[in-house]
Amino acid sequence: MDNKKTGFHISSGRLIDPLSCRDEIGDLYVAGGKIVDPTDFPADFQWLRIDAQGLIIAPGLIDMHVHLREPGETRKETIRTGTLAAAAGGITTVVAMPNTIPPTDNPDTITWIRKKAEKEAVVKVYPTGCITEGRRGEKLSPFQSLVQAGAIALSDDGNCVQNSRMMYLAMEFASILNVPILDHCEDTALSNGGVMNEGYWSTLLGLPGWPSVAEEIMVSRDILLCEKTQARIHLQHLTTEGSVRLLREAKKRGIPISAEVCPHHIALTESALRDYDTRFKMNPPLRGQKDREALIEAIVDGTIEVIASDHAPHTVFEKEVEFEKAPFGVVGLETLLAVCLKELYFSKKMSLLDLFSRLTLGPSRVLGLPQPSLDYGSSADLILLDLGAEWTVEASQFLSKGRNTPFEGLSLKGKVVLTMVEGQIVWKMEGKDLVVK
Numbered sequence: 001m002d003n004k005k006t007g008f009h010i011s012s013g014r015l016i017d018p019l020s021c022r023d024e025i026g027d028l029y030v031a032g033g034k035i036v037d038p039t040d041f042p043a044d045f046q047w048l049r050i051d052a053q054g055l056i057i058a059p060g061l062i063d064m065h066v067h068l069r070e071p072g073e074t075r076k077e078t079i080r081t082g083t084l085a086a087a088a089g090g091i092t093t094v095v096a097m098p099n100t101i102p103p104t105d106n107p108d109t110i111t112w113i114r115k116k117a118e119k120e121a122v123v124k125v126y127p128t129g130c131i132t133e134g135r136r137g138e139k140l141s142p143f144q145s146l147v148q149a150g151a152i153a154l155s156d157d158g159n160c161v162q163n164s165r166m167m168y169l170a171m172e173f174a175s176i177l178n179v180p181i182l183d184h185c186e187d188t189a190l191s192n193g194g195v196m197n198e199g200y201w202s203t204l205l206g207l208p209g210w211p212s213v214a215e216e217i218m219v220s221r222d223i224l225l226c227e228k229t230q231a232r233i234h235l236q237h238l239t240t241e242g243s244v245r246l247l248r249e250a251k252k253r254g255i256p257i258s259a260e261v262c263p264h265h266i267a268l269t270e271s272a273l274r275d276y277d278t279r280f281k282m283n284p285p286l287r288g289q290k291d292r293e294a295l296i297e298a299i300v301d302g303t304i305e306v307i308a309s310d311h312a313p314h315t316v317f318e319k320e321v322e323f324e325k326a327p328f329g330v331v332g333l334e335t336l337l338a339v340c341l342k343e344l345y346f347s348k349k350m351s352l353l354d355l356f357s358r359l360t361l362g363p364s365r366v367l368g369l370p371q372p373s374l375d376y377g378s379s380a381d382l383i384l385l386d387l388g389a390e391w392t393v394e395a396s397q398f399l400s401k402g403r404n405t406p407f408e409g410l411s412l413k414g415k416v417v418l419t420m421v422e423g424q425i426v427w428k429m430e431g432k433d434l435v436v437k
């Protein structure tokens, strides 16, 4: 479509815009990749109408925790398949994690990912650079070169920097460069090869436990280091009541820290592991009911400002092994929004505006990206959502190469029918012809 001569007129949708707190029926006009005021355009400008009656129009989601697996593990996912899955899930921006092969501890790999994404991605892709070389926790990566090459943040995700001095130095340098650190919190001496939450269920199942305190000890260390360095620290995939308490206290004291939770940690608990099903194995592991409730409470009251998928695809053959030997990780791009709707909106815990805030504004603020909005001049990264559409999770239907979902067979409500990135339709539901001739 020639953006200069035609645009879209999206009519009669329910506009949900967390930045302006707008929740009302209205029309939206898109031209030149942006949301525009139609009165600025000549009378003969051609608008293609999209009928959004009965649908929600909202900014596209920003998923700041995604493993795209490229370079190096294209059997699990590629930039192409991962971003197609994102688009189908209503996600218009993803932040790619650094544990690729090779890892993103050098500017060439960052540049390679950006070039590849320019050609093959259907949504916006921002790479992260490693905190340490090879994510081994021994020597810092060249932060400045990584940032110049386009790293939006630094992370050793998959690993946690064990050495406190190394993390201290990382924070000092990151604060000079003003880039956020995305922090996987795990004291590996304490998690000690554990594969599930340590407690009643791990004892019953005879599996090695990964105790809550292994996360909490790193959360508290990094709160202290954050206070000292004033770096921008973002705690990834938090799972425990204790972590929430520490975070709440730190925020009260004005420490510049933020955090995310994943849908699986608010929807499921460790009892899901009773059949040793490796689709429920991820890092950090599913916890108990009290943890789950504390995470939900923190999302609701804004202590945790981000929900992210931690989309971690693996092949079927890699997951089809004994529980202890299976890799950690679950896919999440295509279920992120509907699982959040189920657990947080349909359960009447949050308004749509607040939920979309955690999925759009929250991550944009942590990352320092332009704030998503439906106002004039904003990038036309948006979704049309059918809130009433019921569907059942079937991994075989995913656009992701990953089939390792913990939500197989789950009935959900809310389906994205169209996704737009910079004014281009990058995904639409099969059989739905929304453009009115």
Ligand SMILES: NC(=O)N[C@@H](CC(=O)O)C(=O)O
Pocket: 067, 099, 157, 158, 159, 184, 281, 282, 283, 284, 310, 312, 313, 328, 329, 330
């Ligand atoms: N979350 C996971 O269980 N796995 C992630 C690593 C990570 O996010 O720590 C992966 O890369 O597979």
Ligand SMILES: [Zn+2]
Pocket: 157, 158, 159, 184, 236, 237, 283, 284
């Ligand atoms: Zn992690």
Ligand SMILES: [Zn+2]
Pocket: 065, 067, 097, 157, 158, 310, 312
């Ligand atoms: Zn991860």
